[in-house]
Amino acid sequence: MWFGKAFFMAKELKDLTKKEDNYSQWYNDLVVKAGLAEYSAVRGCMVIKPYGYAIWEKMQRALDDMFKETGHVNAYFPLLIPKSFFSREAKHVEGFAKECAVVTHYRLKNDGQGGIEVDPDARLEEELVIRPTSETIIWNTYKGWIQSYRDLPILVNQWANVMRWEMRTRLFLRTAEFLWQEGHTAHETREEAIEETYRMVNVYRKFAEEWLAVPVIVGHKSENERFAGAEDTLAIEALMQDGKALQAGTSHFLGQNFAQAFDVQFAGRDGKLDYVWATSWGVSTRLIGALIMAHSDDNGLVLPPKLAPQQVVMIPIYKGEEELAQVTARLEALAAELRGRGVNVKIDARDNVRSGFKFAEYELRGVPVRLAMGPRDLAAGTVELARRDTLSKETVPQEGLADRVVALLDEIQANIYAKALSFRDEMTTRVDSWDEFVRVLDEKGGFLLAHWDGTPETEEAIKDATKATIRCIPLDSPEEDGVCVYSGKPSKRRVVFARAY
């Protein structure tokens, strides 16, 4: 996989903003300069460039495999949803109404002044909403698919784009249009649906940890943060390097809300009619943002080997064409061996930039392993091996290089996970008083484990006072008697607070 000239277009990539100076600026710079994405002509919309999209494709492939292992299949539903569908589930419409783009006309015409205008005669009888999520159109469809318990379960996923008219956008983290997958399942029983909700949040946890190398906390969302129309929302929460939390994936137990709204009933084993039980779950291109903010440093991206579009880059060091040919021939042989082991290798023999420039460029792009070979190595049978995660270099024998690199890629994957995990542990603080809560939040950030009285009012008050929200009520948090840091009322367990993206 290689991207031709576009890959190299931006050479003014040096001088990334420093992470500590302005994290937002650094992030934005990095996304643009590493060639992942940029803003487009349309307000709030993002162009995902080939390098960024290649990461997304790798994510898609891995997730798809995991979905198939859990019995799911892909399908596709329309982009446009009749407005009336949208209003059938009261909480759902309330949650999304404020950010919907709406199609009102189906034709343009000449305005007589050389321009073009919306043809007022072509007004749609019923406006169409560009999907912000697909529960409604899907449940309208499922109605026709389900008559009996024998039709269940339905385990369908779709890869799609959705649109939410956000006030303020950030590349990958919040754009008006974004790519995601959304699973929508239909079940015979409450228990089965709940089990599915847990199963899928665990798929996401596994994906985050094993592929993104990002540790996450799995837990329930509080009532305030729950998906509009869900009875329960499970989420994975990740911690970014600036101490803010990022919701990286959600899995919703929808109860019978959508089945009732769209009148989807089935004849049960006992012959009685009942409404279908539902779940939905999704992750988006936001995961790329998570990847960037979890691992990168001031030299650029640090991509986990499993998701890096290029895992190894080889750079010849030479004077003159003859040396280039010799070094390249040797690199080709090594590359072939690595490719045979399933490693994605690129040899960068560009003659118009120097090797030092290439080193910097591949660091910016987060390529996990770099191999450089010059005449000295050629003579000695060695190669210089550099790893992106630690920025360390060593000269190693060409003999056995493939084994070494394959093992190293695994080691890098494990190492960046370990690094992110220890960062998160450091940044997770148990707090027992309001003073401590406020102080830790301001001075340190990160996850705060605190007691909460369980009321939405208290959560709201804490949010107003500090901008921190309950990220989740962790599944594995032990029961423990305490008092709410805000209200002083009794509490049975700690929840995770943080400021969030």
Add this chain to the structure above:
RNA sequence: CGGGAUGUAGCGCAGUCCGGUUAGCGCGCCACGUUCGGGACGUGGAGGCCGAAGGUUCGAAUCCUUUCAUCCCGACCA
């Protein structure tokens, strides 16, 4: 939608307060040469209605009015 800022070459900027030849600089781009083990250098070259529209003036990137766009900080959110 509130508060703040910015629009000058592909990118980053200076010039604007205090109007005055042909609008500059760095990077990038093109050509040739020298280079090449951590972001090379020399010489030559191309590239601009100074965001847009009005106005003031002998004269506007610069002053005034309007407008559009973008970014940052809030509210909203995967």
